[in-house]
Amino acid sequence: MARYIIRRLLSLIPVLLGVSIIVFFLVRLIPGSALQMYLGTQVEATPEQMEELRRIFGEDRPIPVLYVEWVGNLLRGDMGYSLRTGRQVLPDILQRLPLSIELTILALLMALIIGIPLGILGAIKKNPILDLTIRITGLLGLSLPQFWLASLMVIAFSGIQGLIPMGNYIPFTQAPLANLKMMLLPSLAIGIGLAAVIMRYMRNSMLEVMQQDFIRTAEAKGLKKNIVIVRHALKNAILPVITVAGFNVGYLLGGAIVIEEVFALPGMGRLVLYAIYQRDYPLIQGIVLIIAMMFVVVNLLTDLLYAAIDPRIRLDQKEA
Amino acid sequence: MQNKTLPDKAAHKPGERAPVILNVENLKTQFKTNQGLVKAVDGISFSVHEGEVFGIVGESGSGKSITNLSILRLVPVPPGRYAQGHIHFKDKDLLNVREEEIRMVRGGSISMIFQDPLTSLNPLLKISIQIEEALLQHHKMSKKQARQTAVELLRAVGIPDAERRMDDYPHQFSGGMRQRVMIAMAIGCNPEILIADEPTTALDVTIQAQILELIKSLSDTRRMAVILVTHDLGVVAGTCNTVAVMYAGRIVEQASVDELFANPLHPYTKGLLASVPRIDAAKKRLYSIPGAPPNLIDLPEGCAFAPRCEKATPLCTRAYPPETCSFVHADALGEPRNPAEDKMPVFDDRHVVRCWLYSEGSNL
Amino acid sequence: MFARILKNPIAVIGLCIIVLYMGIIIVSQFWLPFDPLEMETINMLQPPSVKSGHLLGTDEFGRDILSRIMGGTGISFLIAVAATALGGAIGTFMGVWSGFLGGAWDRWIMRIADVLFSFPSLLLAIFVMAVLGEHTYNVIIAIAIGYIPQFARISRGAILSIKNNEFVRASFASGARKSYILTHHLLPNIMMPLIVQSSLSLSVAILLESALSFLGLGVQPPNPSWGNMLSSSRKVMILAPWTAFYPGLAIVILVLGFNLFGDGLRDIMDPRLRNIQ
Numbered sequence: 001m002a003r004y005i006i007r008r009l010l011s012l013i014p015v016l017l018g019v020s021i022i023v024f025f026l027v028r029l030i031p032g033s034a035l036q037m038y039l040g041t042q043v044e045a046t047p048e049q050m051e052e053l054r055r056i057f058g059e060d061r062p063i064p065v066l067y068v069e070w071v072g073n074l075l076r077g078d079m080g081y082s083l084r085t086g087r088q089v090l091p092d093i094l095q096r097l098p099l100s101i102e103l104t105i106l107a108l109l110m111a112l113i114i115g116i117p118l119g120i121l122g123a124i125k126k127n128p129i130l131d132l133t134i135r136i137t138g139l140l141g142l143s144l145p146q147f148w149l150a151s152l153m154v155i156a157f158s159g160i161q162g163l164i165p166m167g168n169y170i171p172f173t174q175a176p177l178a179n180l181k182m183m184l185l186p187s188l189a190i191g192i193g194l195a196a197v198i199m200r201y202m203r204n205s206m207l208e209v210m211q212q213d214f215i216r217t218a219e220a221k222g223l224k225k226n227i228v229i230v231r232h233a234l235k236n237a238i239l240p241v242i243t244v245a246g247f248n249v250g251y252l253l254g255g256a257i258v259i260e261e262v263f264a265l266p267g268m269g270r271l272v273l274y275a276i277y278q279r280d281y282p283l284i285q286g287i288v289l290i291i292a293m294m295f296v297v298v299n300l301l302t303d304l305l306y307a308a309i310d311p312r313i314r315l316d317q318k319e320a
Numbered sequence: 321m322q323n324k325t326l327p328d329k330a331a332h333k334p335g336e337r338a339p340v341i342l343n344v345e346n347l348k349t350q351f352k353t354n355q356g357l358v359k360a361v362d363g364i365s366f367s368v369h370e371g372e373v374f375g376i377v378g379e380s381g382s383g384k385s386i387t388n389l390s391i392l393r394l395v396p397v398p399p400g401r402y403a404q405g406h407i408h409f410k411d412k413d414l415l416n417v418r419e420e421e422i423r424m425v426r427g428g429s430i431s432m433i434f435q436d437p438l439t440s441l442n443p444l445l446k447i448s449i450q451i452e453e454a455l456l457q458h459h460k461m462s463k464k465q466a467r468q469t470a471v472e473l474l475r476a477v478g479i480p481d482a483e484r485r486m487d488d489y490p491h492q493f494s495g496g497m498r499q500r501v502m503i504a505m506a507i508g509c510n511p512e513i514l515i516a517d518e519p520t521t522a523l524d525v526t527i528q529a530q531i532l533e534l535i536k537s538l539s540d541t542r543r544m545a546v547i548l549v550t551h552d553l554g555v556v557a558g559t560c561n562t563v564a565v566m567y568a569g570r571i572v573e574q575a576s577v578d579e580l581f582a583n584p585l586h587p588y589t590k591g592l593l594a595s596v597p598r599i600d601a602a603k604k605r606l607y608s609i610p611g612a613p614p615n616l617i618d619l620p621e622g623c624a625f626a627p628r629c630e631k632a633t634p635l636c637t638r639a640y641p642p643e644t645c646s647f648v649h650a651d652a653l654g655e656p657r658n659p660a661e662d663k664m665p666v667f668d669d670r671h672v673v674r675c676w677l678y679s680e681g682s683n684l
Numbered sequence: 685m686f687a688r689i690l691k692n693p694i695a696v697i698g699l700c701i702i703v704l705y706m707g708i709i710i711v712s713q714f715w716l717p718f719d720p721l722e723m724e725t726i727n728m729l730q731p732p733s734v735k736s737g738h739l740l741g742t743d744e745f746g747r748d749i750l751s752r753i754m755g756g757t758g759i760s761f762l763i764a765v766a767a768t769a770l771g772g773a774i775g776t777f778m779g780v781w782s783g784f785l786g787g788a789w790d791r792w793i794m795r796i797a798d799v800l801f802s803f804p805s806l807l808l809a810i811f812v813m814a815v816l817g818e819h820t821y822n823v824i825i826a827i828a829i830g831y832i833p834q835f836a837r838i839s840r841g842a843i844l845s846i847k848n849n850e851f852v853r854a855s856f857a858s859g860a861r862k863s864y865i866l867t868h869h870l871l872p873n874i875m876m877p878l879i880v881q882s883s884l885s886l887s888v889a890i891l892l893e894s895a896l897s898f899l900g901l902g903v904q905p906p907n908p909s910w911g912n913m914l915s916s917s918r919k920v921m922i923l924a925p926w927t928a929f930y931p932g933l934a935i936v937i938l939v940l941g942f943n944l945f946g947d948g949l950r951d952i953m954d955p956r957l958r959n960i961q
Contacts, residue, residue: 022799029815126398135694139947143939145891147898147914148932155925213439219394220434221454221505222426231453235444254806258895262918272807273899276814291807310444311489 004307004314012296019292024067027284080282089286099267102172104252106187111194119202124229141196146255150189150262166264186263190255194248201244205237239310246302253291338667341512341545342368347405349390356617360386362569372667373539373546375560377553381613383569384549388515392432393422428458431506435518437498441490448486451505458509473504477534496527507538515547520555532559553596561667565589568614568624575671577664585673587629631677641676688952695948701941709758718748720755720908729924741926752908753934759903760910763823764889768882771828775835776878783843797833805830809892813901823902827892831885838881842874876953883946887939894935910935
């Protein structure tokens with residue numbers, strides 16, 4: 001198992017490298033010089049000031065050089081300075097990161113808690129009406145735009161104290177309960193789409209697994225129905241669901257951007273939006289790189305979880 | 321769970337038969353499909369004696385596997401249904417008992433092993449768990465005892481290094497070993513009947529012999545009856561005491577094994593025997609029964625084999641032949657045989673056939 | 685095959701919804717209850733009422749919501765169809781050649797697809813919009829790019845599964861040209877999975893477009909788009925919930941329609957495993 005983990009970690013490096021290159025060069029494609037945008041608010045600058053500004057904004061060197069500089073700085077933990085605020089990029093991102101991570105994790109948990117049981121239920125109950133209801137509900141869940149759902153929540157719950165975090169966000173470390181209370185609705189808004197996906201996958205997976213021979217063997221042993229379902233069917237059925245959930249964390253992150261906007265949460269999603277609006281290259285690069293790293297980590301965790309459950313993956317030798 | 325040592329299990333002397341432990345009476349199992357009603361098992365009856373190895377032979381689609389599943393009521397109920405019949409086991413009718421009771425029978429008094437040991441074992445669980453859960457389900461014992469028993473079972477089925485192999489997963493075993501594991505799982509609670517559904521079909525020929533040998537020896541040492549279902553006559557010859565031949569959901573012939581091979585009556589049985597390639601045969605061409613197995617949805621009124629039978633008559637297509645029974649030692653419909661020549665012990669000396677050729681009322 | 689579609693209730697409901705919306709598009713070219721752009725500040729934030737003629741109410745500028753919803757239908761549909769077609773065509777092209785050629789081609793093409801795949805589609809779309817500029821038609825490109833990997837994967841998978849089929853091998857053996865084999869044998873087999881995927885992509889496209897419009901990156905006001913209607917309603921939605929509710933509902937129903945249709949198609953496509961062997 002340990003060897004497997006190390007192997008996976010090593011394969012991350014080229015991926016991250018590739019992502020950093022892509023991010024860096026793509027960002028440069030965004031039209032409109034950041035320098036121009038900055039100057040737009042100022043009065044004219046002297047030639048010496050222009051020269052200095054050009055150096056700061058990196059417009060006096062070719063792009064590949066800038067890239068190497070950036071990577072060099074990265075390895076020292078320095079992500080550069082925001083072109084908008086002049087502050088260091090990395091600390092700003094790190095300050096907002098916990099919120100986005102919390103939102104994503106909560107959304108994932110919601111999706112799993114709602115999706116898995118409903119999916120199992122849909123598979124074991126043989127009622128055609130229930131079947132159809134679950135199916136349509138699942139499709140409905142996929143059809144809800146997150147910002148609409150969020151807006152409806154604001155409309156419905158703005159009267160209730162503490163449920164809508166608009167403008168008065170309390171971090172987890174400060175007051176855990178209050179924080180969870182106000183993050184409940186936002187994470188639900190993000191997670192419902194994924195819950196629908198998980199529900200459908202879980203149901204299909206369970207149905208397929210229940211047709212397998214080893215379920216028949218388990219029944220032939222006289223085991224109780226619950227044991228058959230949980231120990232035998234569920235364990236096998238959950239594998240593709242894990243893969244799907246891991247895959248879709250990206251979707252959750254995308255949703256976080258919109259939801260943070262609706263609920264005015266000071267998270268990373270909102271930050272990247274404004275960074276793009278303002279052509280703040282260092283900031284954009286920093287955030288996208290961190291998002292990419294998060295992805296890669298999530299991917300790794302998904303694979304590890306899969307290997308933990310499925311011995312065929314982690315055991316290299318096959319004894320005859 | 322002690323092994324009982326008993327004298328030779330089969331009793332030849334009349335009046336001293338091994339008792340009947342399972343009696344299937346007119347079983348009919350059907351399936352509702354979009355294309356119609358599939359009569360997978362269409363009225364079969366047979367009895368199994370204590371310690372008997374009872375073979376059921378037939379092509380795919382003959383209903384032999386469904387018969388097995390029906391005994392333990394494992395047929396998925398919609399779309400399947402047990403239309404008729406009784407399965408008598410220990411003063412109960414297995415088709416009519418509550419779910420609770422049949423669950424106790426499964427794995428406890430009657431066990432089953434399946435054709436493909438790779439797919440029939442849960443790939444994600446250690447085999448120790450898969451064996452122990454059967455034990456723990458039917459007997460009160462501690463986890464430690466269960467593990468100990470499981471190790472002994474693995475040894476009993478011939479798996480080397482049993483203690484260590486307990487913690488392995490199914491994919492770490494070879495095909496033959498996996499089937500042994502399945503057998504170990506099945507005999508754990510000392511069942512009275514082991515149902516083996518094509519246990520060797522998915523295995524190499526050399527391994528097949530070993531597994532059959534294992535099943536036979538377990539049957540002998542544990543006084544365990546075996547219902548062995550297969551399409552391979554070779555399997556039947558060396559292992560079974562009694563053989564029933566199934567076609568299109570019905571038993572068309574049944575006899576003790578040596579009698580069946582020496583004196584096959586039903587044209588289908590004869591066809592099956594003729595199809596077995598023989599090294600010593602002079603013929604160059606391989607024989608195969610002409611035609612194809614019938615569609616179980618539109619079974620004809622009369623004998624289902626008639627379309628393929630070279631001896632078919634109009635009567636055959638009109639009506640289903642009744643059962644004709646003869647005793648081997650009485651004047652048979654063929655030459656009388658000397659029972660002393662039988663290699664396999666005989667549990668049931670009737671020779672039953674359903675064919676108009678042998679029926680008294682048919683004037684054939 | 686069309687007959688089979690009609691037999692599946694889920695697909696039929698989906699199809700009805702889609703046809704309904706297409707009908708609205710056609711009707712809206714000729715007639716709308718009110719001018720979607722006309723502002724009558726006197727009438728602003730009126731709740732829905734049959735009497736006033738504003739069946740779904742008015743927004744903060746006094747514009748009729750129903751008319752705006754109907755007006756926005758055309759653009760959303762257009763963007764969704766164009767994006768799906770564009771992304772689908774490029775993705776399928778990539779996937780088919782990737783699967784067909786195999787080897788190094790396969791690996792590299794799929795690697796590009798994977799990189800694209802690893803971005804959340806919304807983030808990617810936002811990014812592309814930032815690069816290209818906030819015009820309505822750039823939304824098509826933004827969404828299409830995100831679809832390339834999906835279609836590439838699906839078409840590649842379909843190709844791979846039949847590439848080694850006997851009849852294809854026989855064609856090769858009898859000397860048929862690669863492109864002939866491609867069009868005559870392989871393409872028909874991938875039609876179905878592609879159609880199903882397209883239907884689902886259409887539904888996601890509507891969601892993406894409305895999200896982009898919501899964020900101000902898609903259809904620009906005052907042109908009506910369901911997304912930007914929701915965005916501009918944010919200030920007033922607590923007072924006037926209908927300004928947020930109905931545009932969103934329009935999105936939900938259309939997306940549901942595409943989803944139902946795609947799901948129904950998938951039903952038909954899978955071999956019916958309910959029959960026993």
